[in-house]
Amino acid sequence: MSSLYPPDTLHFPPSSQPFLEPYLPPLPTAENTSKVYPQENEPTRPFTTLTFATSLDSSLSLAPGVGTAIADNPGLNCRIEGAGGYEGQTGEKSADPVIQTLAQDAKSNPELKDLMERACARMASKGELQTFQNPIDQIKDKQDVDDEEMIIRKRQEKLHQPRPIIIDPKARWVPQETSKIIELVRQGRGKAPFVIIAKSTSPPQHGRDLLEKYGGKFIALDTVASDINDENGETHRHFDWHDILHVLATKENIRSIMIEGGGSIINSLLSEQKFSGLIDSVIVTIAPTWLGQGGVVVSPKRRVDEHGYAIPASRLTDVKWYPFGEDVVLCGRIQGLDRST
Ligand SMILES: NC(=O)C1=CN([C@@H]2O[C@H](COP(=O)(O)OP(=O)(O)OC[C@H]3O[C@@H](n4cnc5c(N)ncnc54)[C@H](OP(=O)(O)O)[C@@H]3O)[C@@H](O)[C@H]2O)C=CC1
Numbered sequence: 001m002s003s004l005y006p007p008d009t010l011h012f013p014p015s016s017q018p019f020l021e022p023y024l025p026p027l028p029t030a031e032n033t034s035k036v037y038p039q040e041n042e043p044t045r046p047f048t049t050l051t052f053a054t055s056l057d058s059s060l061s062l063a064p065g066v067g068t069a070i071a072d073n074p075g076l077n078c079r080i081e082g083a084g085g086y087e088g089q090t091g092e093k094s095a096d097p098v099i100q101t102l103a104q105d106a107k108s109n110p111e112l113k114d115l116m117e118r119a120c121a122r123m124a125s126k127g128e129l130q131t132f133q134n135p136i137d138q139i140k141d142k143q144d145v146d147d148e149e150m151i152i153r154k155r156q157e158k159l160h161q162p163r164p165i166i167i168d169p170k171a172r173w174v175p176q177e178t179s180k181i182i183e184l185v186r187q188g189r190g191k192a193p194f195v196i197i198a199k200s201t202s203p204p205q206h207g208r209d210l211l212e213k214y215g216g217k218f219i220a221l222d223t224v225a226s227d228i229n230d231e232n233g234e235t236h237r238h239f240d241w242h243d244i245l246h247v248l249a250t251k252e253n254i255r256s257i258m259i260e261g262g263g264s265i266i267n268s269l270l271s272e273q274k275f276s277g278l279i280d281s282v283i284v285t286i287a288p289t290w291l292g293q294g295g296v297v298v299s300p301k302r303r304v305d306e307h308g309y310a311i312p313a314s315r316l317t318d319v320k321w322y323p324f325g326e327d328v329v330l331c332g333r334i335q336g337l338d339r340s341t
């Protein structure tokens with residue numbers, strides 16, 4: 001009998017776990033998972049980890065920034081062995097994830113469906129049907145689209161995967177059936193995203209319908225003027241990070257969040273002193289390369305003291321460095337700040 005994992009499964013060595021543990025959120029217990037925020041004397045924001053991978057010149061990517069969701073088409077799921085959809089299936093009866101994906105695609109592709117059914121029939125005649133049986137049955141049994149969508153939404157309730165949250169004040173990212181994040185939902189390997197947009201924005205109806213069909217949604221928040229102007233001189237409107245974290249904790253019952261910025265997101269968090277107290281942990285992977293000028297750089301705004309002299313913008317304390325292959329992982333906490341709730 002062999003174990004089957006999806007091909008993108010990551011295997012995190014158990015020997016490396018103790019190093020990270022002090023920087024991770026408290027483990028959920030039976031008691032705190034059933035509790036609903038807000039509770040008296042309890043934080044009204046999630047445990048917040050800021051994480052990114054950078055070069056020696058503090059670059060996140062070579063290309064100029066155009067927003068992570070649009071630039072990268074990211075999956076934003078957890079692919080470590082054991083996560084939902086990455087449990088591994090033992091034995092001959094397990095449905096290969098590639099075949100499951102094909103079966104999903106076959107629902108809207110009659111030619112592929114026909115091909116799979118013929119392959120199925122041929123394998124049945126040779127007594128090799130087991131791995132095909134499950135997905136083909138799924139196609140035939142769940143013709144009712146409403147039922148199928150309901151099953152996809154229900155399946156997420158128990159799925160051991162993080163909820164992707166996309167910060168997109170102008171609703172520029174329009175979800176598509178082909179977006180990686182949505183494909184992972186259909187494959188049972190990720191949850192549908194919550195997209196945080198400005199109250200003044202109206203996302204296209206088809207995007208809203210698609211998100212809701214899969215169990216995601218738009219969350220509208222107030223914005224404030226940032227100090228960033230675009231090429232037309234228009235001021236960008238941003239969210240207050242207190243509002244983002246507060247709404248996720250109190251309305252969505254999210255207890256832990258990992259912020260996987262882009263440059264604009266990370267710099268917005270690190271530039272404002274009032275936001276630094278919201279970050280519980282920082283985990284940075286540093287690669288031994290210089291990406292050169294012109295990419296997306298992590299560099300918070302310059303800070304000055306009361307006499308106008310430049311001082312460091314921010315600093316980590318409680319620091320640990322851990323080599324991972326040629327990279328090094330740096331964990332720490334932002335220095336000198338009370339954790340605010
Ligand atoms: N190496 C790594 O670890 C990672 C690298 N990346 C890379 O980063 C690049 C993208 O970075 P970048 O273009 O800077 O975009 P980001 O992904 O950081 O930002 C996307 C959006 O966030 C908005 N935003 C930022 N802060 C706030 C806030 N406080 N409130 C509301 N909206 C906010 C910006 O709005 P506005 O434009 O209006 O200011 C922008 O539309 C990509 O190339 C990607 O590959 C991304 C993630 C991790």
Ligand SMILES: Nc1nc(O)c(N)c(N[C@@H]2O[C@H](COP(=O)(O)O)[C@@H](O)[C@H]2O)n1
Nearest residue numbers: 051052053068072074075076077260285
């Ligand atoms: N936070 C963080 N740490 C790293 O080490 C990374 N390489 C990245 N990369 C970015 O995170 C996004 C993940 O997308 P997938 O879920 O892997 O599709 C993507 O935008 C990468 O740029 N982030």
